[in-house]
Amino acid sequence: MAHLQESAVRKISEICDRYKNERTPLIMILSDIQNEYGYIPLEVQEIVSAKTGISVAEIYGVVTFYSFFSLKPNGKYVIGCCLGTACYVKGAQQIIDKFSEMLGIKPGETTDDGMFTIDALRCIGACASAPAVTINGKIYAHMSVDRVAGIIDEYRKLGGAE
Amino acid sequence: MMIKTREELEAKIQKCTAELNSKFDGSDGKRYIMLCGGTGCIASNTMGIMERFEALIAEHGLGDKVGVRKVGCFGMCSQGPFVRIYPEDTLYRLVKVEDVEEIFNSDILNGKIVDRLLYEDPETGKKIAKQDEIPFYKKQKRVALHGCGVINPESLDEALGCGGYQGLLNALKMDPADVVQLILDSGLRGRGGGGFPTGRKWKFAYDQKSDQKYVVCNGDEGDPGAFMDRSVLEDNPLAVIEGMVIAGYAIGASEGYFYVRAEYPTAVMRLRNAIKLAEETGLLGDNILGSGFSFRANVRLGAGAFVCGEETALLNSIQGQRGMPRPRPPFPAVKGLWDKPTIVNNVETLATVPYILREGLDKFIQYGTEKSKGTKVFALGGKVKNVGLVEIPMGTTLRELIYDIGGGIPNGKKFKAIQTGGPSGGCLTEEYLDEPIDFDNLVAKGSMMGSGGAIVMDEDNCMVDVAKFYMEFICDESCGKCTPCRIGTKRMLEILTKITEGKATMKDLDTLEELGKACKSNSLCALGQTSANPIISTITHFKDEYIAHIVDKKCPAKVCKSLIKYTIDPDKCRKCSLCAKHCPVGAITGEVKKTPFEIDSAKCIKCGSCIAYCKSGAITKE
Numbered sequence: 001m002a003h004l005q006e007s008a009v010r011k012i013s014e015i016c017d018r019y020k021n022e023r024t025p026l027i028m029i030l031s032d033i034q035n036e037y038g039y040i041p042l043e044v045q046e047i048v049s050a051k052t053g054i055s056v057a058e059i060y061g062v063v064t065f066y067s068f069f070s071l072k073p074n075g076k077y078v079i080g081c082c083l084g085t086a087c088y089v090k091g092a093q094q095i096i097d098k099f100s101e102m103l104g105i106k107p108g109e110t111t112d113d114g115m116f117t118i119d120a121l122r123c124i125g126a127c128a129s130a131p132a133v134t135i136n137g138k139i140y141a142h143m144s145v146d147r148v149a150g151i152i153d154e155y156r157k158l159g160g161a162e
Numbered sequence: 163m164m165i166k167t168r169e170e171l172e173a174k175i176q177k178c179t180a181e182l183n184s185k186f187d188g189s190d191g192k193r194y195i196m197l198c199g200g201t202g203c204i205a206s207n208t209m210g211i212m213e214r215f216e217a218l219i220a221e222h223g224l225g226d227k228v229g230v231r232k233v234g235c236f237g238m239c240s241q242g243p244f245v246r247i248y249p250e251d252t253l254y255r256l257v258k259v260e261d262v263e264e265i266f267n268s269d270i271l272n273g274k275i276v277d278r279l280l281y282e283d284p285e286t287g288k289k290i291a292k293q294d295e296i297p298f299y300k301k302q303k304r305v306a307l308h309g310c311g312v313i314n315p316e317s318l319d320e321a322l323g324c325g326g327y328q329g330l331l332n333a334l335k336m337d338p339a340d341v342v343q344l345i346l347d348s349g350l351r352g353r354g355g356g357g358f359p360t361g362r363k364w365k366f367a368y369d370q371k372s373d374q375k376y377v378v379c380n381g382d383e384g385d386p387g388a389f390m391d392r393s394v395l396e397d398n399p400l401a402v403i404e405g406m407v408i409a410g411y412a413i414g415a416s417e418g419y420f421y422v423r424a425e426y427p428t429a430v431m432r433l434r435n436a437i438k439l440a441e442e443t444g445l446l447g448d449n450i451l452g453s454g455f456s457f458r459a460n461v462r463l464g465a466g467a468f469v470c471g472e473e474t475a476l477l478n479s480i481q482g483q484r485g486m487p488r489p490r491p492p493f494p495a496v497k498g499l500w501d502k503p504t505i506v507n508n509v510e511t512l513a514t515v516p517y518i519l520r521e522g523l524d525k526f527i528q529y530g531t532e533k534s535k536g537t538k539v540f541a542l543g544g545k546v547k548n549v550g551l552v553e554i555p556m557g558t559t560l561r562e563l564i565y566d567i568g569g570g571i572p573n574g575k576k577f578k579a580i581q582t583g584g585p586s587g588g589c590l591t592e593e594y595l596d597e598p599i600d601f602d603n604l605v606a607k608g609s610m611m612g613s614g615g616a617i618v619m620d621e622d623n624c625m626v627d628v629a630k631f632y633m634e635f636i637c638d639e640s641c642g643k644c645t646p647c648r649i650g651t652k653r654m655l656e657i658l659t660k661i662t663e664g665k666a667t668m669k670d671l672d673t674l675e676e677l678g679k680a681c682k683s684n685s686l687c688a689l690g691q692t693s694a695n696p697i698i699s700t701i702t703h704f705k706d707e708y709i710a711h712i713v714d715k716k717c718p719a720k721v722c723k724s725l726i727k728y729t730i731d732p733d734k735c736r737k738c739s740l741c742a743k744h745c746p747v748g749a750i751t752g753e754v755k756k757t758p759f760e761i762d763s764a765k766c767i768k769c770g771s772c773i774a775y776c777k778s779g780a781i782t783k784e
């Protein structure tokens with residue numbers, strides 16, 4: 001989003017307008033932008049600032065405080081490895097380590113081809129399916145280290161990032 | 163359709179109750195197939211099961227004889243997906259799409275129970291057809307979870323048919339001060355972890371004079387490994403809304419905010435839907451039921467910050483700021499949201515309120531202990547057979563929770579500890595199993611009840627590693643505002659890491675305790691104040707394990723990577739090369755069919771791939 005397209009600028013303004021009547025809408029605006037574009041770069045924060053009158057410094061402070069917001073785009077497939085306690089005591093660390101190792105990235109990073117991001121999650125509430133992994137919302141229950149390679153292949157076959 | 167008066171609501175409740183009952187007792191001449199729509203079951207394809215049933219019903223033209231209902235979580239997640247058939251009340255478990263046809267042909271068409279899909283009592287081997295007779299459910303009592311797993315969470319009529327809004331009806335007949343008094347008398351204490359008496363909190367807010375007050379529902383549920391609040395919001399959102407409206411009426415607030423984790427999309431969707439239903443019928447909005455009392459509810463989403471579960475941080479987050487706590491006093495009840503008197507209550511607390519108003523004081527206080535009344539919901543997880551969501555009367559013992567309800571430890575392993583209270587809590591061991599669970603007793607024993615996470619650990623879990631796990635979490639989530647928490651947790655994590663790598667000395671243990679004390683007495687909020695609890699309780703109960711790591715450089719549970727070694731038994735090795743193929747770092751060498759394979763420990767990263775792939779059990783870690 002280095003050079004913001006006009007349509008994106010319009011969309012962001014529209015998102016800001018959605019919450020015109022709310023008292024303190026910043027986080028709601030940012031959540032919608034995050035959901036729409038997958039990240040909130042500085043240029044976008046500047047537009048939000050111009051629309052809402054909140055300083056960029058404050059917006060940046062909020063964006064960097066909450067783990068849900070990111071400054072950089074995520075991969076096409078976000079591999080969320082649950083590291084909640086229930087998953088952890090059943091070996092979730094080995095699962096996330098295996099994903100890291102096979103993709104050559106650390107949790108929080110994205111592969112160079114833009115395909116995968118690994119996310120360490122804090123309990124997705126699927127404790128009965130521990131250890132659990134979600135990929136773009138789909139839950140993989142009772143994960144084991146030996147399934148990791150197959151799952152990555154499955155998504156590689158599904159198609160590349162634009 | 164608007165419900166304008168109390169009389170109209172009463173009539174509607176009666177009608178809905180009869181309607182809902184008919185779906186259980188067969189009085190509408192239909193049989194019902196009820197499916198669990200909890201996260202666990204959905205992940206194991208409840209939707210596929212539902213579609214198959216619907217297709218078969220259509221194929222046989224039985225649409226007016228057999229209905230399908232998807233409701234909330236049944237709780238016994240490890241045995242899902244579930245199918246429950248009414249009016250006979252037969253429960254099938256571990257159902258797969260492939261089983262649907264058999265259930266349909268045998269049970270639905272011919273009234274013959276499919277034995278092989280019934281729950282089997284592991285002790286006696288006896289098949290059990292009715293849910294309530296399964297040991298997992300026998301010791302439970304549903305108060306906060308009332309209606310969960312029974313009603314369709316997206317239907318107002320079903321909520322009304324299951325006791326919903328009877329509590330508000332009763333409240334509106336009372337003076338607000340009397341509602342506050344009733345909650346005081348009930349002894350209800352906050353279910354969010356702190357255990358502060360709800361009535362006292364309400365009284366503070368009631369006593370404030372202000373043009374505007376707020377009720378805030380804390381649905382941030384940060385404890386990793388807990389999903390009680392998510393289940394309540396997903397399975398009976400109207401009960402929480404009703405609780406909030408009652409709270410608003412009692413303290414004189416006209417507006418409320420639900421603060422829910424963004425990680426719970428289904429809960430958010432159901433909650434929003436429930437608010438819309440309540441608004442459309444006048445159960446939220448102006449002049450509710452002609453009482454003159456008005457109340458509006460809003461939803462705000464969290465954005466992934468554990469500390470926002472702390473009430474002052476939460477209020478800052480609603481106000482669009484970084485979610486950092488501030489010193490108290492002033493307490494939110496005096497100066498809260500936008501500086502107005504505000505009560506912050508947990509989801510489960512608010513869900514319990516309608517029960518008290520509907521069923522009355524005596525019925526509520528018959529459960530529990532002297533200072534902890536009522537019931538508590540737990541998310542039972544980890545190394546226990548029956549993983550799931552349970553609600554037990556306070557005073558139930560840990561043993562009953564783990565063994566009678568949880569079914570004990572799977573795979574013949576030995577129980578080691580139960581962790582409650584999440585990152586602020588502690589572990590209790592075998593010798594404490596007969597302790598009753600309530601707020602004060604668990605604190606007295608060096609742990610805490612917390613918000614309801616209950617993780618069972620067995621002999622394969624390393625307690626130092628567990629302490630490190632919690633400290634990593636806290637260190638990550640420390641907001642950075644106060645120095646003791648920001649730096650203290652980092653230093654404690656460094657020491658724990660040293661211990662798990664076999665690089666620590668006994669003196670480090672003293673430093674850990676010292677740091678823990680410093681955080682406890684100097685941090686701004688409970689996040690830092692309680693951050694050392696998991697360390698202190700594991701040192702208390704498992705000092706041997708710490709010493710093994712520090713002095714012997716051994717991890718007795720064989721978890722800590724730096725202290726274990728993988729080896730291949732040459733006699734057992736079938737020389738197949740599978741392990742070498744899957745070793746990500748090329749640490750395994752050998753010749754197929756000729757020489758046994760060997761692991762180069764200098765290269766090995768202890769990922770466990772080889773063990774996972776070895777078919778002959780030749781690889782061990784020690």
Ligand SMILES: Cc1cc2nc3c(=O)[nH]c(=O)nc-3n(C[C@H](O)[C@H](O)[C@H](O)COP(=O)(O)O)c2cc1C
Pocket residue numbers: 351352353354355356357358360380381382383384385468469470471472473474506507508509511512613687688689
């Ligand atoms: C770090 C931290 C996290 C917390 N997380 C939660 C939470 O997720 N849910 C919750 O209800 N209370 C949480 N609390 C407790 C709240 O501050 C507050 O006591 C509670 O919401 C009050 O509601 P209750 O009295 O009904 O329990 C947390 C407290 C701290 C210090």
